[in-house]
Each structure stands twice: as C-alpha cells, then as structure tokens.
C-alpha cells in the first residue's frame with residue numbers, strides 16, 4: 049500500500065525529539081510537594097497504562113556467590129563476608145522446574161541472575177539452553193549475567209531472550225563510592241550492546257545507599273536520557289546485608305522511595321517501573337503509594353537472589369485488597 053494513503057488514514061505525527069532531562073530538572077521533580085508529584089505521576093501513568101494492572105516477574109539465582117566484583121551493596125561479592133556460599137551453576141532441569149512453578153503461581157516473566165562479572169563461553173552455552181527452555185514454556189525471559197560482549201548479546205538474542213537486566217545502580221558521581229572493580233562506562237557499553245542486538249533493556253538502580261538527592265536525581269536522569277530509555281526500570285531499595293560495607297547505612301525515608309518511583313514514572317512514561325528489592329521491609333501502605341506513584345511491576349515469589357521477598361500469597365492478598373491484577377506484557 050502507498051505510504052501516503054496510510055498517512056492520510058492515520059496521520060503520522062512528526063516524531064518529537066526525545067526529551068532530555070537535566071539533573072536540576074529531575075531534582076526539581078523530587079522537590080515538588082508530595083501530592084503534586086503523585087498527581088503528575090498518576091496522570092502520566094494513566095495516559096499509557098491500565099493503572100490497576102501489575103506485571104509479575106519471578107527471579108532465580110542460577111549461579112550464586114563468589115563474585116569477583118566488589119559492589120558495596122551485594123551479598124554475593126567475594127570481597128564481603130556475608131555467609132553466602134560460592135555455589136556452582138544450576139542444571140537446566142532445575143531452572144525449568146523453578147520456571148514452571150513460577151508460571152503456575154501466576155508469573156509471566158522469569159529472570160535468571162548470575163553472580164558474575166561477565167559470563168565465560170561455557171557459562172553462555174548453559175544459559176542459552178536455559179533461555180530456550182524457559183521460552184519454550186511460553187514465559188517471557190530475562191537474564192542478568194554481568195557485562196556482555198557483542199558475540200554474547202547475539203547468542204542471547206538468538207536464543208530468544210526478551211530482556212537483559214543490567215543496572216546503572218546509581219549516578220556517575222556516586223558510583224565510585226560503591227564499586228571499584230568496573231566503571232560506569234562499562235555498564236553503559238553493555239546496555240548499548242544489548243540494545244543494538246535487538247533485546248529489550250531492563251536497567252535501573254538502588255536507592256538508600258547514602259546518595260544525596262542530586263545523586264539520586266543523577267541516576268534517574270541517566271536512565272531517562274538513554275535513547276531510547278529502558279523498557280523496564282527496576283527501582284531497588286537497598287537491602288542491608290550483614291557483612292557488606294553498606295550494612296549500616298541509615299534507612300531511607302519510605303516517602304523518598306515513593307518519590308523516586310514517581311520521578312521515574314514521569315521521566316520514563318512508557319517504561320514498566322518495577323518496585324523491586326526491599327519490598328519485604330515495606331508496609332502495605334508504602335507499597336500502595338508506590339503503585340499510586342506509577343510502579344506497575346514487582347518481583348513475585350518468596351526469594352529475590354539471596355534475600356527474601358514477600359510470600360506470593362501475601363502479594364496476592366495485597367493486590368486483591370487494592371483491586372489490582374496481574375498484567376501480561378505484549379511486545
């Protein structure tokens with residue numbers, strides 16, 4: 049069909065240049081009166097999504113502990129004494145069993161996480177089998193395996209991986225206070241490779257690590273200015289694990305966590321914003337505020353990677369109480 053005819057039937061709007069967010073702009077959002085911020089976030093959310101639908105992802109640690117990176121928040125780093133053992137990779141059959149159980153429980157996405165700086169060739173062979181098998185169940189697949197090169201992104205894309213999770217974690221300015229074994233640019237490079245290989249990008253960060261407001265705004269600005277911004281944005285509240293350097297960080301005010309969700313929603317309107325780690329320590333009321341602020345995805349199932357998450361039953365009860373329901377992504 050002639051494109052001019054198509055344009056006549058459905059006028060194509062000239063595509064507006066993507067909005068750039070300066071750090072002061074993002075900081076100004078954080079500083080809005082709470083009700084104004086949530087109202088704006090709700091408006092943006094309702095323009096793009098069913099506000100009562102939430103996407104459910106289940107996580108599985110396919111390779112736990114003994115990681116060669118020194119991320120200050122992470123219980124799986126070999127640099128910290130947290131009691132997390134260095135285990136060998138799970139068998140494909142164990143992963144499929146866990147994915148089936150997650151699917152039976154109502155999850156539509158299954159995310160496989162590994163405590164690696166980057167996967168080796170042998171690791172990749174096994175992960176490719178896992179991705180194919182989980183995809184074969186009809187679930188969306190996600191993996192988080194550390195840094196990737198071009199050959200690895202191509203392998204994962206060919207295996208049918210839907211999303212790759214790789215978090216920026218914090219702002220460029222604060223990053224060096226938290227991690228010394230790789231730099232910010234490494235993270236951005238991996239995300240670009242994932243994007244170029246044609247997979248969906250899942251990238252977010254952690255708040256409550258002692259960052260100041262400008263640094264928190266800096267993380268959101270980095271994510272929002274990616275072209276395009278990630279399809280999935282996990283916002284984690286630091287889970288303080290004994291033995292990590294961040295174990296004694298003062299608690300973040302829960303309302304500041306809610307604000308972060310709202311600012312992510314406003315700056316990345318079409319992204320699925322995930323209320324991620326830290327839910328076990330949150331009241332139902334704070335979680336409800338997060339949904340009101342535009343969160344529309346959660347990790348579902350009693351375990352994150354090495355730490356706990358609310359029981360599926362408790363989550364179903366919470367969603368029920370709020371009149372919310374699971375939503376399956378279509379892409």
Ligand code: SAM
Pocket residue numbers: 121122123124161162163164165192193194195213214215217253254284285286287288289325353
């Ligand atoms: N090793 C890979 C990597 O770092 O990219 C993948 C797994 S790593 C555990 C995935 C993400 O989990 C990290 O980027 C971080 O955002 C999050 N995370 C790890 N420990 C956390 C904690 N204690 N609290 C909140 N989020 C955490």
Ligand code: DTB
Pocket residue numbers: 107123124161192213215252253282283284287324325352353354355356
């Ligand atoms: C993400 O942003 N959070 C998840 C997932 N992506 C891989 C991991 C949270 C880990 C919390 C600490 C743990 O359980 O070890």
Ligand code: SF4
Pocket residue numbers: 115116117118119122123124125126162163164165194
């Ligand atoms: Fe390793 Fe990932 Fe933990 Fe960093 S966050 S120590 S890379 S498992």
